[in-house]
Amino acid sequence: MKQRLRFNHIPRLLKLAGPMILSTSAITMMQIIDTIVLSYDSSQALAAIGPSSMAVILFQGFLFGTAGYAGTFVAHNHGRGNRQGVIASAWLGIYTALAAGLAALLVAWPLAQLFLLAGHAPQVARDEQTYFWICMAGSLFPVFGSSLAGWLSGIGRPALVTAVTFSSLIINALLAWGLVLGEWGLPRMGIAGAALATVSAQLVAALLYALLFARAGGFSNQAARCLNRVEFRRFLSLAAPMGLRISGELAAWTLFLVVVGRLGTVELAASSIAFRINGIAFFPALGLGQAAGILVGHARGAGRDDEVPAIAWQSLAVCEIWMLLMATLFATAAGPLFSIFAGTSPESAGIIATGVLLMKFVAVYCVFDAANVMIGCVLASAGETRWIARTFAIASGIFVTLLWLIDRSMPDLVAEWALATGFVFCTAVVWVLRFRTGRWREIQLVHRPAA
Structure with missing residues (x-):
């Protein structure tokens, strides 16, 4: 016990x-x-x-x-x-x-x-x-x-x-x-x-x-x-990739909205509102991820690396419960949620109808986004920022390329949102597989003081 x-x-x-x-x-x-x-x-x-x-x-x-x-x-x-x-x-x-x-x-x-x-x-x-x-x-x-x-x-x-x-x-x-x-x-x-x-x-x-x-x-x-210039350069070599990953993710989703906007005003408005509603689920998940990262830092700093997997999986379980609750809300109450933001313009009915469809995609990718956020934060706290930045840059490049091909050949809102959901799923799987390899154990973030 x-x-x-x-x-x-x-x-x-x-x-x-x-x-x-x-x-x-x-x-x-x-x-x-x-x-x-x-x-x-x-x-x-x-x-x-x-x-x-x-x-x-x-x-x-x-x-x-x-x-x-x-x-x-x-x-x-x-x-x-x-x-x-x-x-x-x-x-x-x-x-x-x-x-x-x-x-x-x-x-x-x-x-x-x-x-x-x-x-x-x-x-x-x-x-x-x-x-x-x-x-x-x-x-x-x-x-x-x-x-x-x-x-x-x-x-x-x-x-x-x-x-x-x-x-x-x-x-x-x-x-x-x-x-x-x-x-x-x-x-x-x-x-x-x-x-x-x-x-x-x-x-x-x-x-x-x-x-x-x-x-x-x-x-x-x-x-x-x-x-300490040497330590400062070492810090930047680990911290800058983390900053690039955040900006890269924001840029990828901004481009996604730009491409969706080419389909029409209703599609863009519905997609923008869907992302805003998704923030209800995302920001608490991100807070959980950062809290898990602090626990990982405390454990690794104290030399208790064996505790890190337990921290990661228990934190993921909590985050997954939260995301499942939000996914259920998004799937069953999309209409009322959208009516809060859609306003009373002539396009409101179309925006709400489109939004109800899009929130089904949001509900699905929320389930995967729990691992995306949580394991990503754990890996970053363990020192895997360079690998995360490289991998996410490659994944984002593939995502944006496929998005461009869809826009050029068969522009369709469902196809573009299905691609976005697949992107979230694939990155979540990659983070989990990387964490299970245990390569993060080889990274010593701070130097041990001399005896």
């Missing part, structure tokens, strides 16, 4: 998962707040928030994935009991965030000009340009916050991440209402106000994380603060 309880990781998983779910959803929740407020401003701003916010996530996904991977190093050192290594690992994320923030600031304005070439209505294009460059110019704040959120999660303090995230969401909602609509004596700035509200909330979150890090002695620890 004692041996069985020793490997019962589910209670610790669930304790970590709640804050991680909220943290992973923060950016999307802020953009939902901006979208709701902008619906009271203008239809042009409401139209612009979709493409521009997706572009922000696409570019910032690489920065988040790279800087946030410091949390994995923190978890390994925490499991080993190496407090100095914990602080030094957090600084790896901080230095990455500083470099990423500067790079984003330099490219924000040139990249924003691309919206003027998209062929959208002039006012919509200008609004897209404005929202994108303001959010990109402020990339330092969310990326810096991501690195220190990884530090708190890695040392088992996710409740503090929850508190900071809630604070930033409240600030974003209040500022968005004031700056977008000109309430409370603030200037009415439209979509620029929405972007400034988001960046300001991210700045407050970054300051709160910095305060917590300072109270833990992180800034005063001169030895940990000193940049």
